[in-house]
Amino acid sequence: MSRAPYLTSRLQGFGTTVFAEMSALAVATGSVNLGQGFPDYPGPTEVLEVARAAIGTAADQYPPGPGIPELREAVAAHHQRFRGLEYDPDAEVLVTAGATEALSGALLALLDTGDEVVLFEPMYDCYAAGIAMAGGVARPVPLHPPDGGNGGTGGGDAGEGGRWTFDPDELRAAITPRTKILLLNTPHNPTGKVFTPHELALLAGHAIEHDLLVLTDEVYEHLVFTGARHTSIATLPGMRERTLVVGSAGKTFNVTGWKIGWICGPAPLVAAVRTAKQFLTYVNGGPFQPAIAAGLRLPESYFEAVAKDLEYRRDVLVRGLREGGLPVISPEATYFATVDVRSVQPDGDGLAFCRSLPARAGVVAVPTGVFYDPAHAHLGRHLVRFAFCKSDDVLGEAVQRLVGMGRAGGGRS
């Protein structure tokens, strides 16, 4: 890769993202964009109306640095209601500019130069950059797709019923005396994996044995489908005191542009993150903070409905991909399904497949390879991520085009 001018050595390699290329391709070709993971339908009226009413009031000015008390109390009550976790709204809850600032604030606050972070890959794109900006070193451990990544012979059923897994030996090998943080994401983007209590117990055992801090990104906590259940590692014995839990309103309330997130944990850890956060954005989203406080207090039925609705969209896309001849790994949670392209793309290259898909089917997806450390990108080279958090019209059109591609022989069958 060529060196980007002006950019520090810390940020070399983070210059351009494939998301921009694919979104531009979608516009240029009139394709349905299933590349980017944001919903194209609005959030709950109860939430939107609070924000509308707050504009033009004192809520337009700087909120308190840690977030308005009402929102911090709602975040604490939400953790209590859904996870049985107690946090003091004053000392143990910090409102941030999205989960992104919670994560980068935590990494900047907690990492010294050369400190290592163990995390799973494929990984959400801000992790590696956040670690690099903090002067840390990422130690990725691969998640293995259900077919073992060795053939894609499952046809339309590849990975059906199977789960992404990790090798406990590979995890153990990634932990060194320099490891400071275990960075976890469950439910997981881009795989849609939900870590099981058994897997979390294994991770917790390592965290305790090696005295690691745990930073857990749970922004998809409510977008979990039948058969899976979200567990926060903070609820495991001995873990609350070493864990920072990151959440966000964006995915739960269909307001990804509002950038209201939070981070919860023991007071000294949250105080450290607050120190970094106050010099990043200081505060954000004044009128959105009371709206998300209202959202977090919505009845159980809202949270159940949002998961059910997305599960239906997952089923529509997964069925369409299969009918289009694309072997798909059906996710347990999140916005994303993964396709193994080896049976429909002779060189097995997910990036080449994504570049050709607009012409083949009029649909845009993103190659999963971009979610890996460049040194390990071969592990995800044959995988492609499709988002299904789209309205009926958009999803229906995408599915029709994908099925048409299968019939036209563009698919494997």
Ligand SMILES: *Cc1c(COP(=O)(O)O)cnc(C)c1O
């Ligand atoms: C979308 C996403 C985020 C970013 O959340 P914001 O609140 O928009 O900053 C963080 N982590 C994961 C895994 C995501 O998919």
